[in-house]
Amino acid sequence: MTRGEVLRYLGWQVRDRTGPRIxxxxxxxxxxxxxxxxxxxxxxxxxxxxLGRMVQGLYFQLACLAVVVLFHGIVAEDRTKGYxxxxxxxxxxxxxxxxxxxxxxxxxxxxxxxxxxxxxxLAVHPAWHWRLLTSGAALGLLIGxxxxxxxTVSSLDWLWMIGAVIxxxxxxxxxxxxxxxxxxxxxxxLPPNQLVDEATLTAGEYAWVAGWGIGLFAxxxxxxxxxxxxxx
Amino acid sequence: xxxxxxxxxxxxxxxxRRPVRAVEEFxxxxxxxxxxxxxxxxxxxxxxxxNLLLGFLRPTAGRVMIDGVAPRDFVEARGVGYLSELxxxxxxxSVEGALVRYAVLAAVPDTDRAGRVNRVIEQxxxxxxxxxxxxxxxxxxxxxxxxxxxxxxxxxxxxxDEPTHGFDPLWTQRFRDIGRNLKRPGRTVVIASHNLDELxxxxxxxxxxxxxxxxxxxxxxxxxxxxxARYRLVVAAPSPAVAEAFPGAEAAADGRxxxxxxxxxxxxxxxxxxxRLIDAGVQIVAVVPExxxxxxxxxxxxxxDQ
Numbered sequence: 001m002t003r004g005e006v007l008r009y010l011g012w013q014v015r016d017r018t019g020p021r022i023x024x025x026x027x028x029x030x031x032x033x034x035x036x037x038x039x040x041x042x043x044x045x046x047x048x049x050x051l052g053r054m055v056q057g058l059y060f061q062l063a064c065l066a067v068v069v070l071f072h073g074i075v076a077e078d079r080t081k082g083y084x085x086x087x088x089x090x091x092x093x094x095x096x097x098x099x100x101x102x103x104x105x106x107x108x109x110x111x112x113x114x115x116x117x118x119x120x121x122l123a124v125h126p127a128w129h130w131r132l133l134t135s136g137a138a139l140g141l142l143i144g145x146x147x148x149x150x151x152t153v154s155s156l157d158w159l160w161m162i163g164a165v166i167x168x169x170x171x172x173x174x175x176x177x178x179x180x181x182x183x184x185x186x187x188x189x190l191p192p193n194q195l196v197d198e199a200t201l202t203a204g205e206y207a208w209v210a211g212w213g214i215g216l217f218a219x220x221x222x223x224x225x226x227x228x229x230x231x232x
Numbered sequence: 233x234x235x236x237x238x239x240x241x242x243x244x245x246x247x248x249r250r251p252v253r254a255v256e257e258f259x260x261x262x263x264x265x266x267x268x269x270x271x272x273x274x275x276x277x278x279x280x281x282x283n284l285l286l287g288f289l290r291p292t293a294g295r296v297m298i299d300g301v302a303p304r305d306f307v308e309a310r311g312v313g314y315l316s317e318l319x320x321x322x323x324x325x326s327v328e329g330a331l332v333r334y335a336v337l338a339a340v341p342d343t344d345r346a347g348r349v350n351r352v353i354e355q356x357x358x359x360x361x362x363x364x365x366x367x368x369x370x371x372x373x374x375x376x377x378x379x380x381x382x383x384x385x386x387x388x389x390x391x392x393d394e395p396t397h398g399f400d401p402l403w404t405q406r407f408r409d410i411g412r413n414l415k416r417p418g419r420t421v422v423i424a425s426h427n428l429d430e431l432x433x434x435x436x437x438x439x440x441x442x443x444x445x446x447x448x449x450x451x452x453x454x455x456x457x458x459x460x461a462r463y464r465l466v467v468a469a470p471s472p473a474v475a476e477a478f479p480g481a482e483a484a485a486d487g488r489x490x491x492x493x494x495x496x497x498x499x500x501x502x503x504x505x506x507x508r509l510i511d512a513g514v515q516i517v518a519v520v521p522e523x524x525x526x527x528x529x530x531x532x533x534x535x536x537d538q
Contacts, residue, residue, distance in 0.1 A: 005339050012333055016322075082320030086381060089286060089307060089314035089391075090337035228304065230288030 006096040013101055018070065018108040025066040026115050032058065033123035040124055055127045059116055059135070060197045066112045067139050070105045071147040072158040074098065075224070080155045084229045094224045102148050102217055109140030131200055138206065139196045141213025146191065149216045152223040165193045191216075233299065234262040234285065234389075234420060240293030241280050241444075254280040256444045258294070264388075265417050269435030269452075270424040271526070273534055277444040278424040279317060282393050285422065286314060298389065306389070311338055313390035317397060317424075319378035323367035327358055327377055330366060331384060338385035352380040355410070357403075371398040379410070390414055390421045396430060408433045432526045440533040447533035450526050460496035462522040467492070468515035477505040477512070493522065 075098050078084040088094055113136035120127055146164055151157035168190040175183040191212050195205050241255040255277045262268045272278050283289040284296050287304030298306040321330050331349045340348055353362055356376040375398040396404045411434035414421045425431050431438050438450045470489045474481050484491040509516060
């Protein structure tokens with residue numbers, strides 16, 4: 001029953017969470033691509049290898065922005081502003097309501113990636129690197145999963161995510177996997193954020209990233225189940 | 233039926249050294265079909281109690297049950313017509329759009345949705361505002377929109393927290409009709425309000441809470457024959473029979489000579505005294521409660537007269 005009603009609300013969630021938010025990284029993509037377009041017109045097209053590096057580098061930076069724009073406040077905004085009071089007084093499960101919102105945001109990352117490739121290809125040079133879609137999905141699942149989990153307990157979800165990523169990166173660099181037992185343990189328990197800027201993930205790496213993302217999403221749902229939204 | 237058994241709610245935060253007990257040893261039963269009022273001074277625990285009823289908070293002691301299940305399970309299965317004290321609706325939504333969204337979430341059937349939205353818009357006088365953005369609404373109109381979304385679902389449980397907050401006197405009066413019309417078999421209505429007059433006109437019983445505890449339950453209406461109240465008695469001409477009929481009655485210091493203040497008495501004593509006055513040939517002009525029975529009970533319960 002509650003699942004059905006939340007599914008009927010899907011169109012509005014697309015409008016609230018994905019629609020206007022995705023425009024921001026697209027506009028920034030266009031703003032960056034415009035001077036590249038003029039440079040390309042005067043200097044001629046670059047060779048494929050630097051073009052590939054340029055696309056990947058630019059994509060990763062903008063995808064990091066997009067993932068924060070799409071996911072931040074996914075639960076926390078409703079809690080801090082009190083919107084949840086009317087949503088969740090209806091026959092609505094918070095798990096379905098916010099779970100659906102998360103899935104939409106992951107799909108939003110794929111839509112952002114497709115839009116990025118379109119804008120870049122039209123403005124600069126055709127560069128249909130479809131593997132970037134897997135990178136977008138990996139970012140959405142892992143980084144989005146982190147923001148989702150933090151969002152169930154804090155309004156500064158994106159800041160906590162950045163802190164967690166910096167801490168994981170630091171520990172991974174400080175204790176390399178091959179040099180100590182602690183390094184191996186840390187490699188196993190830290191979120192694999194170093195993998196999300198890879199355009200070509202192996203199936204195993206992708207499963208590792210996806211598993212972490214789904215695990216963080218499940219953790220967020222568990223917190224929603226155990227800790228009512230009215231609790232401070 | 234709503235049951236609260238020895239319910240407690242203590243807020244603990246990392247920064248606060250001492251825990252705050254918002255609700256303590258609170259036991260209450262609210263019958264199906266009843267309109268139950270909750271009155272109490274600021275910080276008495278009214279909003280915490282309502283959050284517990286909606287499952288937005290978990291009790292730290294005791295148990296809350298609605299129709300035999302935990303509040304969150306009840307709400308997720310059947311929904312509640314709920315108005316919060318502070319109406320929070322995204323400011324970019326239109327009035328009509330917000331009601332349509334809430335109707336979808338409230339599982340209002342597609343075929344009935346437009347009709348029901350139109351009905352609450354008309355009932356709450358929002359016709360001229362239906363295309364406006366929420367951010368363009370005045371406080372009173374926003375409160376009416378909040379009330380409209382609570383009435384949309386026609387739920388068996390309606391919980392209204394300060395429903396007339398921000399209303400002008402006209403809409404405060406109209407709310408009394410809306411509140412009274414909410415009463416129907418099978419529906420339980422809980423109204424928390426500072427406005428004792430409003431509760432007295434709408435509720436069947438009123439629970440008075442203070443410092444997180446249920447202090448007293450006042451029964452409103454004809455059943456309230458046992459409660460004591462002070463009355464202002466106006467007669468056509470001053471008469472010594474008044475003091476005989478109502479021992480302790482004094483001429484009102486702030487009124488005319490034919491106005492008397494009668495000390496707290498119950499309804500049978502009042503009627504007996506009036507009968508004696510009429511038998512003595514005294515013409516009675518008016519008998520007005522100096523304070524409403526609920527106000528008297530409230531002041532006693534929260535110690536305001538001490």
